[in-house]
Amino acid sequence: xxxxxxxxxxxxxxxxxxxxxxxxxxxxxxxxxxxxxxxxxxxxxxxxxxxxxxxxxxxxxxxxxxxxxxxxxxxxxxxxxxxxxxxxxxxxxxxxxxxxxxxxxxxxxxxxxxxxxxxxxxxxxxxxxxxxxxxxxxxxxxxxxxxxxxxxxxxxxxxxxxxxxxxxxxxxxxxxxxxxxxxxxxxxxxxxxxxxxxxxxxxxxxxxxxxxxxxxxxxxxxxxxxxxxxxxxxxxxxxxxxxxxxxxxxxxxxxxxxxxxxxxxxxxxxxxxxxxxxxxxxxxxxxxxxxxxxxxxxxxxxxxxxxxxxxxxxxxxxxxxxxxxxxxxxxxxxxxxxxxxxxxxxxxxxxxxxxxxxxxxxxxxxxxxxxxxxxxxxxxxxxxxxxxxxxxxxxxxxxxxxxxxxxxxxxxxxxxxxxxxxxxxxxxxxxxxxxxxxxxxxxxxxxxxxxxxx
Numbered sequence: 256x257x258x259x260x261x262x263x264x265x266x267x268x269x270x271x272x273x274x275x276x277x278x279x280x281x282x283x284x285x286x287x288x289x290x291x292x293x294x295x296x297x298x299x300x301x302x303x304x305x306x307x308x309x310x311x312x313x314x315x316x317x318x319x320x321x322x323x324x325x326x327x328x329x330x331x332x333x334x335x336x337x338x339x340x341x342x343x344x345x346x347x348x349x350x351x352x353x354x355x356x357x358x359x360x361x362x363x364x365x366x367x368x369x370x371x372x373x374x375x376x377x378x379x380x381x382x383x384x385x386x387x388x389x390x391x392x393x394x395x396x397x398x399x400x401x402x403x404x405x406x407x408x409x410x411x412x413x414x415x416x417x418x419x420x421x422x423x424x425x426x427x428x429x430x431x432x433x434x435x436x437x438x439x440x441x442x443x444x445x446x447x448x449x450x451x452x453x454x455x456x457x458x459x460x461x462x463x464x465x466x467x468x469x470x471x472x473x474x475x476x477x478x479x480x481x482x483x484x485x486x487x488x489x490x491x492x493x494x495x496x497x498x499x500x501x502x503x504x505x506x507x508x509x510x511x512x513x514x515x516x517x518x519x520x521x522x523x524x525x526x527x528x529x530x531x532x533x534x535x536x537x538x539x540x541x542x543x544x545x546x547x548x549x550x551x552x553x554x555x556x557x558x559x560x561x562x563x564x565x566x567x568x569x570x571x572x573x574x575x576x577x578x579x580x581x582x583x584x585x586x587x588x589x590x591x592x593x594x595x596x597x598x599x600x601x602x603x604x605x606x607x608x609x610x611x612x613x614x615x616x617x618x619x620x621x622x623x624x625x626x627x628x629x630x631x632x633x634x635x636x637x638x639x640x641x642x643x644x645x646x647x648x649x650x651x652x653x654x655x656x657x658x659x660x661x662x663x664x665x666x667x668x669x670x671x672x673x674x675x676x677x678x679x680x681x682x683x684x685x686x687x688x689x690x691x692x693x694x695x696x697x698x699x700x701x702x703x704x705x706x707x708x709x
Contacts, residue, residue: 257339258316263324264332264347266356288366291471295358295488296321298474300334300341302351302481313655332356354479354486357393361488364392382613386489386497387602393487395466395502396601402504402590404464405582406436408518409443410511411477412691420542420575421446421509427579429454429463433586436502438495439467439486440477443509448482466502470495472654491615492646496521501603504586505536507578508568510545512691513648516552516682520642521612523560526567527635530607533592536585537568540578551685558678559641560634612639618647618657620664628671628679641679644669648683651704652692661704670708680707 297319301312320335332355341351369385390396405428409421425435425447435451437444448465455463467483470492479486489495499506500522508519526534539549549570556564571578590600598605616622626640647667650657661667669676686692687701 258318259337259339259342259345260335262334262337262342262345262347264334264352264355266330267349267353288362292359292362293319293321295362295471295474296332296334296355297338298478299351299354299358299486300338301478302341302354332359350481350484354483357486358488361389361393365389365490379608379610379613382494382610383497383501383604383608386494386501389489389494390487390498390502390602393485395485395487395498397464398599398601400600402586402593402600403433404436404466404502404504405433405447405586406499406503406506407443407447407509408438408499408506408511408515409446409509410515410691411440411442411444412512413442413510416542416544417510418442418446420540422450423575424507424509424540424578425450425452426454427576428582429456429460430458431579431583432458432460433579433583434464434466436464436466436468436499438477439469439474439479439483441480443511443515444477445480445482446509447507448480452482468495468498472656473649493613493615497608497613500525500535500606500608502601503535503603504589505538505582507538507540507582510541510548510691512686513645513652513683516686517642517645517649519552519556520638520645523556523564523567524612524635524638524642525606525608527560527564527638528607528609529635530609533603533605534567535603535606536582536589538578538581538585539568539570540575541572543573546572548685548689551682555678555682559675560638564634564638609639611636612642616643616646618643618650618660618667620660620667623647623667623669626669626671628669628675630672630675644679648705657704666704666706668706668708676707 297312297316316336316338318336322333324331324333341348369388387396421443428435428447429451433451435448437448452463452465464485465482466485466487467479468487468489469477469479470489472492474488487498489498496518506522508515522535522537525531539552541549549572553565553570569581571581593600623644626644628637628640628644632640647657651661651667683705687703692701
């Protein structure tokens with residue numbers, strides 16, 4: 256396998272000054288912090304990869320190494336045996352170079368200024384403040400200008416037709432001057448960014464933003480795509496999800512797998528919470544070939560959470576330009592509402608997110624089995640519990656921790672009301688049938704990481 260045997264990389268403009276103690280901590284290559292950065296760095300150097308197997312990536316580049324070289328005015332990075340696609344004529348691509356130092360920035364800041372400097376957050380407000388501080392340090396929170404951030408969710412394992420549709424929607428958004436934030440990977444995360452970049456170019460918008468928000472547990476499975484020009488690595492999936500909803504002025508969901516359903520359930524849990532009066536506009540969109548997908552998703556949500564849940568979203572099949580028009584209009588309504596209430600444009604402080612949605616859910620077999628999946632649970636709490644179930648399925652499919660759990664102890668087991676389990680099983684079977692569980696996985700070869708109780 257071809258590799259770049261040795262290269263030294265200098266920061267561009269994404270790394271704030273580090274103290275000597277911060278640099279010293281990183282130079283101890285046996286530390287957990289260094290291991291975390293090495294993991295994220297390898298994923299970033301694997302940008303635009305069509306593979307989503309983190310274990311295979313680590314195995315292929317087991318001899319990859321990265322060292323920090325202290326300098327009087329900061330530091331350099333020294334790389335050994337790096338993936339070659341991040342280089343042109345022996346020089347690292349500028350965007351990837353910046354992403355490397357963005358990852359270092361976020362990991363250092365989270366550890367030194369948040370994790371080490373204060374006790375574990377014990378309230379919703381403290382967790383939200385942590386999310387804000389990380390985004391502010393990354394300069395992602397932009398206080399200038401009107402609301403125009405569209406968060407796009409969707410699968411990385413999608414066919415070409417769905418990718419092209421996402422790109423067409425992105426183009427419609429770009430022509431309307433809207434920016435894009437996604438999970439930073441390929442598929443439905445890359446498509447809207449690529450389309451928006453063309454739309455921005457046609458409108459001669461030179462400061463278009465394509466924000467990729469990831470977290471260490473999933474970045475190797477969803478390495479950043481080549482369009483991302485602002486990369487942020489949050490400490491865990493819960494803070495990643497909160498970052499999305501706090502930054503979003505409108506959210507579009509394209510077809511996806513269990514990870515996309517997890518994101519939908521997370522958001523619906525917030526929107527259905529009686530403490531929240533301010534909605535985030537939510538649009539489900541896909542090409543005509545995805546009509547059945549949205550019918551099944553709509554059926555699952557209605558059967559699980561009640562017909563009232565359908566008031567929180569709109570489904571548009573086909574018509575990418577109509578999606579752009581609807582989203583632009585919805586974003587304008589958000590602008591007017593926040594302006595009238597004198598709320599911040601760049602970060603949604605008014606949204607109430609309960610502590611149970613902010614605390615990391617570690618999908619052990621015991622915690623998955625203990626999830627309360629009964630109809631008499633309040634709807635917003637049931638949505639939260641279902642979100643945890645789907646989070647576990649994401650881990651079992653693509654995260655090293657979850658894959659190892661399933662390998663050693665067998666599939667996760669979920670139990671609850673019979674009709675709720677039946678509607679969940681129906682949706683999961685359709686995701687398997689359509690190849691939405693794992694990138695490149697044939698439906699006939701997929702081995703479920705879950706088991707539903709009878």
